[in-house]
Amino acid sequence: xxxxxxxxxxLATLPARAEQVVAGLSQTRVSITTNFAGSEIxxxxxxxxxxPAPEGPPLEVVxxxxxxxxxATVRKKxxxxxIWVNTESVRIAAAPSFYAVATTAPLDQALSQxxxxxxxxxxxxxxxxxxxxxxxxxxxxxxDALIRxxxxxxxxxxxxxxVELDEQTLxxxxxxxxxxxxxxxxxxxxxxxxxxxxxxxxxxxxxxxxVGLERWTYLLAHQHPLAYAILSLGIAxxxxxxxxxxFRMMKS
Amino acid sequence: MQIYLPIAEVSVNAFVLLGLGGIVGILSGMFGVGxxxxxxxxxxxxxxxxxxxxxxxxxxxxxxxxSGVLAHFRRxxxxxxxxxxxxxxxxxxxxxxxxxxxxxxxxxxxxxxxxLCYVVFLGVIGAxxxxxxxxxxxxxxxxxxxxRKQRIWFDALPFKMKxxxxxLYLSAIPPLIVGAFVGVLxxxxGVGxxxxxxxxxxxxxxxxxxxxxxTSLFQIxxxxxxxxxxxxxxxxxxxxxxxxxxxxxxxxxxxxxxxIGLKMKAEQLRIWLxxxxxxxxxxxxxxxLIEPAELYSIAERVR
Numbered sequence: 039x040x041x042x043x044x045x046x047x048x049l050a051t052l053p054a055r056a057e058q059v060v061a062g063l064s065q066t067r068v069s070i071t072t073n074f075a076g077s078e079i080x081x082x083x084x085x086x087x088x089x090p091a092p093e094g095p096p097l098e099v100v101x102x103x104x105x106x107x108x109x110a111t112v113r114k115k116x117x118x119x120x121i122w123v124n125t126e127s128v129r130i131a132a133a134p135s136f137y138a139v140a141t142t143a144p145l146d147q148a149l150s151q152x153x154x155x156x157x158x159x160x161x162x163x164x165x166x167x168x169x170x171x172x173x174x175x176x177x178x179x180x181x182d183a184l185i186r187x188x189x190x191x192x193x194x195x196x197x198x199x200x201v202e203l204d205e206q207t208l209x210x211x212x213x214x215x216x217x218x219x220x221x222x223x224x225x226x227x228x229x230x231x232x233x234x235x236x237x238x239x240x241x242x243x244x245x246x247x248x249v250g251l252e253r254w255t256y257l258l259a260h261q262h263p264l265a266y267a268i269l270s271l272g273i274a275x276x277x278x279x280x281x282x283x284x285f286r287m288m289k290s
Numbered sequence: 291m292q293i294y295l296p297i298a299e300v301s302v303n304a305f306v307l308l309g310l311g312g313i314v315g316i317l318s319g320m321f322g323v324g325x326x327x328x329x330x331x332x333x334x335x336x337x338x339x340x341x342x343x344x345x346x347x348x349x350x351x352x353x354x355x356x357s358g359v360l361a362h363f364r365r366x367x368x369x370x371x372x373x374x375x376x377x378x379x380x381x382x383x384x385x386x387x388x389x390x391x392x393x394x395x396x397x398x399x400x401x402x403x404x405x406l407c408y409v410v411f412l413g414v415i416g417a418x419x420x421x422x423x424x425x426x427x428x429x430x431x432x433x434x435x436x437x438r439k440q441r442i443w444f445d446a447l448p449f450k451m452k453x454x455x456x457x458l459y460l461s462a463i464p465p466l467i468v469g470a471f472v473g474v475l476x477x478x479x480g481v482g483x484x485x486x487x488x489x490x491x492x493x494x495x496x497x498x499x500x501x502x503x504x505t506s507l508f509q510i511x512x513x514x515x516x517x518x519x520x521x522x523x524x525x526x527x528x529x530x531x532x533x534x535x536x537x538x539x540x541x542x543x544x545x546x547x548x549x550i551g552l553k554m555k556a557e558q559l560r561i562w563l564x565x566x567x568x569x570x571x572x573x574x575x576x577x578x579l580i581e582p583a584e585l586y587s588i589a590e591r592v593r
Binding site for chain 2: 070071072073074075076110111112113114115116117120121122123124127180183184186187188217218219220248251252253255256259260263264266267268269270271273274275277278279281282285
């Protein structure tokens with residue numbers, strides 16, 4: 039019985055593995071240095087086949103990059119006694135700090151609704167995947183606002199047609215990471231689809247970390263806040279005294 | 291040249307920060323104010339998170355005040371005793387201010403609180419200064435010499451102290467209250483509070499003008515320093531990189547500003563400062579009154 043099940047499963051998976059992703063990244067780590075002003079990651083690869091490309095709907099490639107998820111509070115302003123103040127708010131337990139989805143064709147063509155639901159690919163799905171919020175009609179407008187604001191600042195990107203596919207085999211795309219990144223592991227996924235169905239998937243991570251002076255400062259500020267405060271004050275005192283002394287010397 | 295700020299976690303142009311520091315430094319040199327009231331809103335404008343702007347500004351004020359107070363110590367125009375009393379009040383005020391700041395941050399109203407404080411205080415101080423300097427210009431035209439009224443209404447209060455440098459004998463309670471009030475504002479608004487402290491010392495406490503600025507700077511150093519430590523240990527929002535860049539621009543600008551200030555008449559100088567204060571106030575008031583283009587905002591987790 040067990041053997042029969044395994045054989046059935048193998049047969050079921052075999053056609054799906056007829057095309058496989060072989061992928062590479064231009065870099066697997068991003069270092070946030072003092073002069074960090076954003077970064078561009080090149081994601082490229084090829085489709086490995088044992089047999090000629092099957093007939094039917096064309097091959098599509100979907101690439102996603104997701105930053106670490108963090109809780110966020112979305113607030114809404116309303117007019118109270120003539121001035122605009124924050125009134126309502128919705129807490130979103132976790133939302134990716136960065137999310138980009140690049141495709142060869144418009145997303146709804148490259149991926150069916152069911153596959154999107156299963157793999158959480160599109161931006162609204164990816165947020166709902168981690169952001170378990172009270173699903174009320176009002177919360178919806180707050181989630182929409184979160185997506186809208188982060189899309190405007192380049193933190194959420196939907197890039198239809200950004201993946202180039204040559205000869206149904208070679209693909210490449212570049213994802214721009216903005217400068218206001220959250221540190222952590224960025225999950226990168228590549229899906230091959232035909233007729234909206236996922237044929238093969240590949241997953242890897244890109245590590246984004248502060249290095250050098252940036253890392254040292256950040257860690258000091260969070261792990262030894264008192265020492266950091268004293269250091270800040272020391273620098274301020276030295277600078278104030280130094281400036282006074284320097285200008286007195288220049289005058290005399 | 292883009293530079294990544296480790297605590298603010300944004301990338302900004304280093305020359306913009308140096309320039310901002312410089313402009314504020316020039317104004318501060320010209321008018322003898324800390325310039326925090328101008329710099330903090332400008333930092334909001336270039337995208338520094340408000341919590342970081344306010345906390346970092348406190349560190350920057352320490353530097354510029356030290357630079358200024360050293361000159362006053364050489365001229366012996368610092369009333370240490372009065373400064374210490376103001377300071378005691380200021381410390382209590384700073385603790386209360388940081389506590390209010392965190393409370394409001396928790397319920398999402400910190401932006402409103404900071405902006406309201408700015409609108410109210412800049413509006414009141416700007417308007418008073420404008421009227422006062424217009425009157426002063428009129429007086430100099432007519433050649434009338436003004437007599438200062440002696441403030442006697444708090445003579446009945448206990449805990450009298452002698453302030454020799456200021457030539458005053460008065461209760462310690464009014465300076466304590468003034469100090470505490472400025473301490474609260476300093477923590478909430480990220481300003482030294484000189485623009486409130488100076489008029490309060492002259493008109494409320496009746497201190498002679500020549501010791502006012504030095505004494506105010508003296509106590510601002512400690513209150514701002516204390517505020518810096520409180521913000522750094524409770525919120526982790528002091529950005530060293532940001533402070534350093536603002537500081538360099540600020541100290542250079544202050545020297546240029548002092549030069550310009552010496553060439554202008556005191557009344558004219560005050561009118562221009564009043565107009566500047568009212569302009570900043572007007573801009574912030576409009577932001578509160580006009581419907582914002584984006585009604586929603588995202589508050590990140592407290593880091």
